Amino acid sequence: MPLLRSWVDSANAPDHPFPLNNLPCGVFSRPGDEPRCGVAIGDFVLDVAVLEDSGVLNLADAPLLDVPFWNEVMEAGPQVWAALRSRLMELLGEGSVGRATVEPHLVPLAEVALHMPFLVSEYTDFYAGRHHATNVGTMFRGADNALPPNWLHIPIGYNGRASSVVVSGTPVRRPWGQVKGPEQAVPAFQPSRRFDIELELGAVVGTPSDGPVTVAEADAMIFGYVLLNDWSARDIQAWEYQPLGPFQAKATATTISPWIVTRAALEPFRCSTPPREVPLLPHLQEPGPMLYDIALEVGLTPEGGRETVIARTNYREMYYSAAQQLAHHTTSGCPMNTGDLLGSGTISGATKEARGSLLELSWGGKEPIAVDGGSRSFIEDGDTLELRGTCQGDGYVIGFGACSGRVLPALPDPYRRP
């Protein structure tokens, strides 16, 4: 599919993240105003809430966009998603007769603040990148036992914490936690010394389920995708995670990018999961390509310094797709809801430079990596970590917007309120 031209000139630049082909969904506010739903187009955000209110957008019998989150649109289902996309293309396309109606409701992106684009119902984090699982397994259990026995048969996942999902730009406070190294006799309660990122893609569930769903049905339930950084305190995790999995190590924050890139916008970039080493059971088999070709990178900027790109990889490296993960999530009958967020798991590639966490990049701290003005094994206070993602189309790109967070120093005493 080629670039779809818009009368919004900036959207037609071949490297602009928000061409007419994209139309990602976010929530914005002007200074002093309340947050409201918007769609990015070129250098602007279109105030779709006002367009619905005035009848220019007519999605359902009752308003869906009169709230500062996209959940009502998501719950309305694929027909409404398609109708919205089609109508926006009509209104924003080159030569549109609707231009005069719409143009007053374009707000420059430079003038707005961005907020959480949806209410997160529940958050699940997966472990579906083979290179990541192999790297971590090799560090902790040796190369011969790197992949757990179940790994090639089910997309391993665990429930995370929805309350700590935040939007890009929210500062992240280094957590305290209980830690104990093998050389200590008893644990200590202290700020994390091995605070890390996880480069992931997040799938946003649009329509709910009641009972097990197939992989194809699961794919149809997904409204769109965001970049996702699952901040991880490796030292807290190492002490707490046996036998019931990660808990407080992952509960400080999970940052997502501010725009939900819809599944429709990603369609041209579908690609297949890698060949299966062992056949999957029928209920997890994919009826077609379910991954996407999304180039990803991570930048680290020390306080007052310049950014170093520390990792470059691609979402197509995953072994399991979000649709497979969502299908697995329902096998027990577990109801899935509008606004559920599924993290892909850390996306690492085959090469050293393609690793999606500092744990892997520095190989557990043994091989610090170079950054502007020094080196890093894990995150230092004041560092800003930014994830970026791009699909390269035919004369255009689809961008996700940055997924960024700066790490603040731990509180001197977490129980003494300022």
Place this chain on the structure above:
Amino acid sequence: MPLLRSWVDSANAPDHPFPLNNLPCGVFSRPGDEPRCGVAIGDFVLDVAVLEDSGVLNLADAPLLDVPFWNEVMEAGPQVWAALRSRLMELLGEGSVGRATVEPHLVPLAEVALHMPFLVSEYTDFYAGRHHATNVGTMFRGADNALPPNWLHIPIGYNGRASSVVVSGTPVRRPWGQVKGPEQAVPAFQPSRRFDIELELGAVVGTPSDGPVTVAEADAMIFGYVLLNDWSARDIQAWEYQPLGPFQAKATATTISPWIVTRAALEPFRCSTPPREVPLLPHLQEPGPMLYDIALEVGLTPEGGRETVIARTNYREMYYSAAQQLAHHTTSGCPMNTGDLLGSGTISGATKEARGSLLELSWGGKEPIAVDGGSRSFIEDGDTLELRGTCQGDGYVIGFGACSGRVLPALPDPYRRP
């Protein structure tokens, strides 16, 4: 504290679960009516929503009880909780001048259906019963390595799934899942053959947190408690839980009792956690008694058969209190919200008859237990499992109401909708 006498005669019986001392919070409906908030007193439920609407109950500037869940009262905080309890005691107490106003709004419990008493924000399940952890650890890792190294230092927990929490009386469908025993070369997708209960107490978070809280602050955040059965598919869990913990094995359903017994009603029954084998770090130490003396039992009724009580234990057997669990839950900065539900972990006692799961009672299926008309290693289709809990006061009891669920057969094909 003695029995507080009410003009509702049935509430004064020394063995009635709902005396004036209790006043648990639920959501009820009459046939054909919408669900609404109510408080149990004797054989009745008091329609508190109508009392607020008419000004007899005056809790806040805006109504808190005009919705079919208790979250708004919970969020309003301890002063409102105390004011509500105090006003209801006044209205329902023997000799109350308010009797004529209130009496028309008593609805016989026999005539109502009970619903989820609150909206579950997120659900966390802990593993804080020492006898349970030791039993399970002995079965899986041997007696010498029964307790994981971290167990005596932190209340181990994992995030569960809020969407599958259901109220007592909701049937539970036996789940399908991926399983693989040590004797099989490859996994199979089949109905669970080791479906089980976990006898737990659930703590309901009333007020939210922002940053780490002390154990005393955590205790003050808790609105009340429910009985909780965390249905568990042991065969699915065994295959999936390494390395990231239980996932689909616990996602079919979690049943809670329909009445939130408030912390205020439980005050006379406070008791201490057992002596610490190793000292806890300061942030997890308790400023006073944080457990409760709650006698618990589990009944199993085969389809068409009679009930057998298969376990009797007490909540005071726990090693960690809900307040300690909640404090630990915030150490990373994880925000806790109104409506968060914390499962205590399986409550087993020291004796064989005091074990809170069939896994323990039948010792992994090796020692089936006797029930009416046969024996059980795990749950069979048609079995009803019921948890009950009682605090024995001075001439009265505090009851929780039953936490019950009947297990339906697995679907013949989970992907073929009826």
